[in-house]
Amino acid sequence: MFFYHVLFPLAISKGFVYHSERELDLGTRVLVDFKGVERVGVVWSLADSVDYETKPILEVFDNRPILDQEFLESLKFFSFYYMTHEGLFLKSALPKKVFEIKETIDFSPLKPHFVLSQEHAFDLTDEQERAIKSIKLDEFKVHLLFGVTGSGKTEVYLRIIEELLKLGKKSVVLVPEIALTPQYIKVFSDRFSKEAISIIHSRLTKKEKYENWLKFIRGETSILIGTRSAIFVSFENVGLVVVDEENDESYKQDNQPLYNAKDIAIYRAKKKEIPVILSSATPSLESLHKAVTGKFNLIRLTKRVGSVELPEIRFVKLEEGKFLSNETVYAINQTLDRHETVAVLINRRGYARYLVCEKCGYVFRCPNCSVSLVYHKESASLKCHWCDSVFDIPKTCPRCGSFDLADRGVGSQKIEEELKKIFPNAKIQRFDRDVTSKKGEFERIINDLHNGKIDILVGTQMLSKGHDVSKIGLVVITDFESLFSIPDFRAFEKGVSLIIQTAGRSGRKTRGSVIIQTLTPSTHLSEFIKNHDYYGFFDEEIKTREMFNYPPFCRLIRVVSSSVKAEKSLKLIEDVYRVVKDRFTVVGPSRCPVFKIRNKFRHHLIIKTNAVLKAIDFLNREIGRRDGIYFDVDPISFF
Ligand SMILES: [Zn+2]
Ligand SMILES: [Zn+2]
Known part of the structure; x- marks a missing residue:
């Protein structure tokens, strides 16, 4: 008799013990009775024989384990590292349907699907050629492809993918959610044919996700393009992982498990001894620091492909109380002309x-x-962007009864309204989460933009991501200061990166320009920004990080407590503080910047360490999984 822990995709660790007459491979899909219901689970680990009566494994599915050894061990490590339940990683790692299908799935790999590529329509630049030469296909190495916008970073990894295809190897390409547009996919399908590509992102149905996943696993497709969760795929026969726009925050999941797909990519590639390409015009300071100090291979592309110069960036003083300066209005007019x-x-x-x-x-x-x-004029409502509650607009003030209610602040709807007044004949399109949450709208707007159907596009951070539109002649950044007003040691990095990325959207065919409206035109950042000098910014900013001992000079673990009672939350975090205070450098405990979310009060503390694995091991042992406490390892947000 053999005993195994069988795990389900739930917030549980280790799983439950079942027995089997025959020996099973770990990672195999099986059917068991769980509390009277037949459920599909995965054989997670060997169990010692137990002194209570166990139930039998009812059925063993598939001709091979759904999780191979590397994948299974990696998932166990991630649950340790991110200090969360193993079942949650199992849930992230496999399509939902895998736990619903109660019969054998055939995922034996087919012979590699050979796809002949098209003739290359253009020659590589010297920089691109050098970049490709420096990437060895058969060894683990993290390559940081740091190139200005328009320098042809994509072409570099397209050529590597092509080389791998010839060797019968597959590739995984991670892309931020909002950069995964039909235009992006077209670059790949033009080169390799549609049949070679599987796509996975959150807007697909459960069935579509499963089918695309299965095709890639079986080797019917050779390239997987996907958002964050696509990193959880079998790495069998995979020869390359690309993380495009590697600084993008969407690689970090913001609900449990709080993993970062970029770090997972590096961890798994190391185990499989394959290269990773991190690509960005504005890499994260952590990645760039690793590249500069030799831990990553630094590949720089400093020139744009073709002869178009980077856009001219100007700072323009904004008078208080105004949305657009006269200079901005003048420049918009000229661009529209x-x-x-x-x-x-x-x-x-x-x-x-x-x-x-x-x-x-x-x-x-x-x-x-x-x-x-947040005041939404269009739907005449007040919305909370943290808990998604919607309220009608009240007629009177609940405190003093006055009818005199006014809206303040600047939102994309307000700017859109102002622009309509000033430019009544222009076709104005808003591009933010409210607009694009409607199915199909995201694609429609991107297409309209490409087809020149939009005169003025008003949007949030979504504008900055990879939409290579040659027709954008002018980019206006309405409020420089607001980019830096977040409670975060990375505020400057995020702000500068956003500006440089957004600026890069302009002038892909002829030289574009960028206007940054600000209350204080000369800050220490303005020279770096005007010169598109991200490296210069890095050089300066890294000194501050070192001085104040922030990443990359240490690692952070954020511990957050929450409770419906504020005192309870405080007590929870103080209990943690007592355990960690003598062992680590600790910032806090304090209230979270957003003290209450969804009726729960929140406190946090931040641990700084230079031995992160030891620290995690300690926290796993001494604190473990406690109600009302969660850990965020390598946090990127501190709200
Ligand atoms: Zn709320
Ligand atoms: Zn009042």
Whole structure:
């Protein structure tokens, strides 16, 4: 008799013990009775014989384990590293349908699907050629492809993928959610044919996800293009992982398990001894520091392909209380006269529109969260962007009864409204999460943009991502200061990166320009930005990080407590503090910047360490999984 822990895709660790007459491979899909219901689970590990009566494994599916050894061991490591339940990683790792199909799935790999590529329509630049030569196909190495926007980074990894295809090897390409557009996929399908590609992202149905996943596993397709969760795929026969726009925050999942797909890519590639390409015009300071100090291979592309110069960037003083300066309006007019598109970036992370009582100053706040409600004029409602609650707009102030309610702050709807007044004949399109949440709208807007159907595009951070549109002649950044007003040691990095990325959207065919509206035109950042000098910015910023001992000079583990009672939350975090205070450098404990979310009060503390694995081991042992406490290893947000 053999005993095994069988794991389900739930918030549980290790799984439950079952027995089998025959020996099974770990990672195999099986059917068991779980609390009277037949469930599909995965044989997770060997169990010692137990002194209670165990149930039998009812059925063993498939002709081979669904998780091979590398994959299974990696998942176990990730649950240790991110300090969360193994079942949650199992859930992330496999399509939902895999746990619903109660029969054998045939995923034996087919012979590699050979796809002949097209003739190359253009020659590589010297820089591209050198880049390709420096990437060895048969060894683990992280290559940081750091190239200005328009320098042909994609072409570099397309050629590597092509080499691998000839060797019968597959490739995985990770892309931020909002950069995964039909235009992006077309670059691949033009080169390799549609049949060679599987696509996985969150807007697919359960069935589509499963089918695309299966095709890649079986080797019917050779290239997987996907968002964050696509990193959880069998690496059998995979020869390369690309993480495009590697600095993008969407690689970090913001609910449990709080993993970062970029780090997972590197970890798995190392085990499989294959190369990883991290690509960006504005790499994260951590990656760039590793490249500069020799841990990663630094590949720089400093020139744009073709003769188009990088856009001219100007800072323009914005008078207080205004949305657009006269200079900005003049430049927009000129751009429209040239029949080019204007992109207007408004940062909603900094602040948004809110409703205030003019008489007593009362600000309408979410009753569940400690944030102001955002005023949405279109739907005549107040919305909470943290808990998604929606409220009708009240007639009077609940505090003083005044009818005198006014909206303040700048949001994309307000800017859109202002632009319509100033440019009544222009076709203006808003591009933010509210608009694109409607099915098909995202694709429609991107297509309209490509077809020149939009004069002015008003959007949030979504504008900055990889939409290579030659028709954008001018980019306006409406409020420089708001980009830096977040409680985060990475605020400058995120702000500068956003500006340089957004600026890179302009002038792909003829030289474009960028206007940055600001209250204080000369800051220490303006020279770096004007010169598109991200490396210079890095050089300066890294000194501050070192001085204050922040990543990459240490690693961070954030511990967050939460409870419906504020005192309980405080007590939870103080208990953790007592355990960690003598062992680590600790910032806090304190209230989280957003103290209340969904009716739960929150406190946090941040551990700084230079031995992160030891620290995690300690925390796993001494604190472990506690109700009301969660860990965020290598956090990227501190709200
Ligand atoms: Zn009032
Ligand atoms: Zn709320």
